[in-house]
Amino acid sequence: MTTMTRTENVARELKPKGFTIWMTGLPGAGKSTLANLLKQKYENEFNRFVEVLDGDEVRKGLSKDLGLSKEDREEHARRVSYLAKVLSRNGVVSIVALISPYRKSRESARDVIGADRFVEVYIKASLVACEKRDPKGLYAKARRGEIANMTGLQDPYEEPLQPDVVVDTESSPAAQCVELLTQQLIDKGLLRHVEIR
Ligand SMILES: Nc1ncnc2c1ncn2[C@@H]1O[C@H](COP(=O)(O)OP(=O)(O)O)[C@@H](O)[C@H]1O
Ligand SMILES: [Mg+2]
Structure with a gap:
């Protein structure tokens, strides 16, 4: 047992620290599925309190003016970082589900949000697996030349070099990925089961 008083314990549990789970990965890797x-x-x-900041949804609300160039993807990630920052500093668990293909954007997100409340999670699946899943039919469209700038095909995806957590969605079913990630967050002291004594 720690030496915290009961009051301190209760206060801590009533006002837990917010943080951001930043999920990066190829289209179809499983970001949105796991975020939900x-x-x-x-x-x-x-x-x-949890808010999912899903790349596509946030685009409709906040980044309608942006396209899919490198500059625009970076600007989109910057806006999402800002949102995640203001939410997580107020106790919210922000779950960002964003391809965020550029390392630089993810590094900036860590700086903006604060390293003590930022967890970079690489949602990992091979391009072959993602293209086979193709939940939105975007890979097929890109192959047919109907869309350009598809990450993984025409556009680059810079794999994280030192992500805080790697979740391999090809080797584990979604429920297991959820458990693995949750355990890591508990181990990092960001999540705890509430016991008001
Ligand atoms: N372990 C897993 N975790 C998440 N999704 C998985 C997993 N295994 C298979 N899938 C499937 O992969 C697809 C992922 O799609 P989605 O979550 O929309 O990807 P993203 O948001 O990364 O583009 C879904 O059809 C989902 O059912
Ligand atoms: Mg998605």
Whole structure:
């Protein structure tokens, strides 16, 4: 047992620290799927406020003016970082599901949000697997030449060199990926089961 008083304990549990789970990975790697599963779990089992910042959704609301060039993707990531920052500094668990193909953008996100509340999670699946899944049919469209700038085909994806967590969605089913990631967040002291004594 720690030496915290009961009051300190209760206060800490009532006002937990916000943080950002920054999920990066190829289209079809499983970012949105896992983000939504995590949201349900953290709301229900950890009693946290959770916001999913999904790349495509945020684009509609905040980045309508941006396209898919390197500069625009970086600007989009910058805006999402800012949102994640203001949410997580107010106790929210922000789950960012964004391809964020450039290392530089992800490094800037860590700086903006603060390293103590930023967890870079590489949602890992091979291009072959992602293209086979093709949940939105975008790889097929890109192959047919109907869309350009498809990450993994025409556009680069810079794999994280030292992500905080790697979740391999090819070797584990989604439920197992959720458990693995959750355990890592508990180990880092960012999540804890609430016990008000
Ligand atoms: N372990 C896993 N984690 C997440 N998604 C998985 C996993 N295994 C298979 N899938 C499937 O892969 C697809 C991922 O799509 P999606 O979550 O939209 O990807 P992204 O948001 O990264 O583009 C879904 O059809 C999902 O059911
Ligand atoms: Mg998605």
